C-alpha cells in the first residue's frame with residue numbers, strides 16, 4: 001500500500017541544498033542552526049520527536065539514497081554502536097567538539113586568532129575552503145562560525161553516508177547526536193525511569 | 196492459527212520513526228518521543244518495520 005506523501009516528505013531537498021550551498025558561499029552554513037534548534041524546541045515544548053519522525057530532511061536523504069537509489073547494503077549495525085554508552089558517548093564527544101568550535105569562533109571574535117578559511121572533516125582533516133568565501137565580506141567571527149558549523153554538518157553527513165552504505169539506510173539515526181539528545185529530553189520530560 | 200506481530204524492544208529503540216513511515220497499517224506510534232509502540236490489533240505482521248529499523252529493535256513474534 002502506498003503512503004500519502006506530505007509536504008514535509010520533501011524536506012530532504014532543503015538538506016541537500018544546504019550541503020550544496022556551502023560549496024558556493026560558506027555563510028549559508030548559519031542556516032544549519034535551524035536543524036539544531038527546531039528539534040530541540042519541539043522536544044522541549046511538545047515532548048516528542050516529531051522532528052525525527054516527520055521533518056528531518058537528513059534522515060529522508062539517507063533513506064532515499066539507501067532505499068530508492070539502492071546504495072545501502074542493509075546490514076544490521078554492530079551491537080556496540082546501538083549500545084547506550086556509544087550513543088551517549090558520541091553525543092558527549094559531539095558536544096565537546098561543538099564547544100571547541102564555539103571557542104575557536106570566540107578566539108577570532110576577540111582577535112586572539114585569525115579567520116581560517118578551511119572546513120575540518122572528521123575533526124581532523126583541514127580542507128582549504130577559501131573558494132566559498134570572499135575575505136572581508138562579514139566580520140571575521142561570523143565567517144569563522146560558518147566554517148566551523150559547516151564542518152560539523154559535512155562531517156556528520158559523511159559519517160551518515162558511510163553507515164548508510166554499510167548498514168541500514170538510516171543507521172546514522174541510531175547515533176545521531178540530535179536524535180539522542182531529543183530522545184533524552186523526551187525521557188526527562190515524561191519523567192520516566194525507563195532505560 | 197498463530198499470527199505474526201511486530202514486537203519492539205523499547206530499550207534499543209531510538210525513536211527515529213523509520214518504522215512509522217513504512218508501516219502500511221499505521222499500526223505504530225512513537226510514545227512521547229521515547230520509543231515506538233505497535234498496536235497489535237492493527238499490525239498484520241508484514242515485517243516492513245523490522246526491515247527498516249536501523250537499530251534492529253523490532254522482531255516478529257508469533258503469539
Ligand code: SF4
Nearest residue numbers: 052056059173176179
Ligand atoms: S536521528 Fe538525527 S538524522 Fe535521524 S531523523 Fe532524527 S535528527 Fe534526523
Ligand code: SF4
Nearest residue numbers: 208209211212214248
Ligand atoms: S525504526 Fe526502530 S529504532 Fe526507529 S522508532 Fe522504529 S523501532 Fe524504534
Ligand code: SF4
Nearest residue numbers: 218238239241242244
Ligand atoms: S509488521 Fe507490518 S503492519 Fe505490523 S507494525 Fe510492522 S510494518 Fe506495521
